[in-house]
Amino acid sequence: MRLPAQNPFVTVRVNLAQIRENFRAIAAKVKVPVLAVVKANAYGLGAEEVAVALRDLADGFCVFALQEAVNAELWHRTGKPILALGPPSSMDPADFVRHAVNPAISTLEQAVLLKAARPAVCVDTGMQRFTCPAEQLQAVIKAADAKEAFTHGTRLEHATRLAELVNGRSMRRHAAASALLDEPQSWLDAVRPGIALYHNAVEVVTTLVEVHDSTGPAGYTGFVAPRHGVILVGYSHGLRKGICSINGATRKVLEVGMQSSFVEVGDDDRVGDTVTLLGSGAQLEDIAKLWGASPQEVLMSLTRAGRHEYE
Numbered sequence: 001m002r003l004p005a006q007n008p009f010v011t012v013r014v015n016l017a018q019i020r021e022n023f024r025a026i027a028a029k030v031k032v033p034v035l036a037v038v039k040a041n042a043y044g045l046g047a048e049e050v051a052v053a054l055r056d057l058a059d060g061f062c063v064f065a066l067q068e069a070v071n072a073e074l075w076h077r078t079g080k081p082i083l084a085l086g087p088p089s090s091m092d093p094a095d096f097v098r099h100a101v102n103p104a105i106s107t108l109e110q111a112v113l114l115k116a117a118r119p120a121v122c123v124d125t126g127m128q129r130f131t132c133p134a135e136q137l138q139a140v141i142k143a144a145d146a147k148e149a150f151t152h153g154t155r156l157e158h159a160t161r162l163a164e165l166v167n168g169r170s171m172r173r174h175a176a177a178s179a180l181l182d183e184p185q186s187w188l189d190a191v192r193p194g195i196a197l198y199h200n201a202v203e204v205v206t207t208l209v210e211v212h213d214s215t216g217p218a219g220y221t222g223f224v225a226p227r228h229g230v231i232l233v234g235y236s237h238g239l240r241k242g243i244c245s246i247n248g249a250t251r252k253v254l255e256v257g258m259q260s261s262f263v264e265v266g267d268d269d270r271v272g273d274t275v276t277l278l279g280s281g282a283q284l285e286d287i288a289k290l291w292g293a294s295p296q297e298v299l300m301s302l303t304r305a306g307r308h309e310y311e
């Protein structure tokens with residue numbers, strides 16, 4: 001018998017209504033088209049489910065590779081324009097046209113070959129990967145007859161530079177990811193939020209399977225805590241040392257093993273109680289700081305900790 005691929009002891013609860021709410025708040029604020037970034041299986045939340053939840057709201061969707069849009073049947077499910085942000089995975093425009101995906105291009109060769117797929121030019125404003133350098137931009141735009149240009153924007157100057165570089169052409173320009181949603185001048189003709197859509201929309205929970213009053217240094221590392229609990233999720237599921245929340249109190253994740261971990265518990269915590277690994281009391285930004293990682297990395301890790309439920 002094959003074991004289930006997903007950890008049966010952990011539930012990843014995705015709140016699609018919250019994602020819609022986040023989308024609406026962004027759209028109301030920026031008042032330009034919003035392209036929802038659902039790459040990497042919507043940061044682990046589920047690209048199909050997220051895209052369907054947003055299909056009546058979003059102006060378009062972004063993935064990294066064509067194959068992601070094909071696998072999630074994004075065109076069939078949403079009927080909205082789809083942009084593959086990464087380097088093209090096929091040089092046959094028919095592969096893109098068939099699935100209603102527009103490729104991103106950065107070289108003259110890609111421009112010539114993929115013209116029929118109505119590509120968007122990915123412009124270099126500092127990122128220096130998968131990008132068209134300023135000095136080749138005119139030639140690439142012309143060869144592709146491109147009507148859209150974008151850049152990887154994390155700072156206002158990236159958006160400003162894009163606007164300068166395509167100045168005077170009637171092209172749709174976009175730069176802003178989540179980090180620029182507070183910079184109105186960066187919004188240009190569209191924004192491309194990813195992580196901002198998923199804020200407060202995921203809860204990752206498990207239960208305490210053992211609770212002990214400590215008899216001395218415990219675990220592999222010999223950690224010392226007056227009382228500790230055990231959960232059936234470890235680093236193989238994406239967990240790292242940091243925090244969790246039990247019965248309303250934020251607690252330490254004391255030691256993370258391959259498939260189980262030790263957590264700090266209080267006097268009233270019992271076997272069977274819920275341990276929140278991500279959610280109220282264990283917020284994404286706080287975990288990211290403790291892990292020394294980006295919120296995107298934490299989401300990608302913890303959303304693969306167990307089976308998904310949608311509400």
Ligand SMILES: *Cc1c(COP(=O)(O)O)cnc(C)c1O
Nearest residue numbers: 037085152177178192193194195
């Ligand atoms: C991932 C990505 C985004 C979304 O980034 P967030 O920081 O998660 O909002 C936007 N644009 C491009 C090109 C990306 O690769």
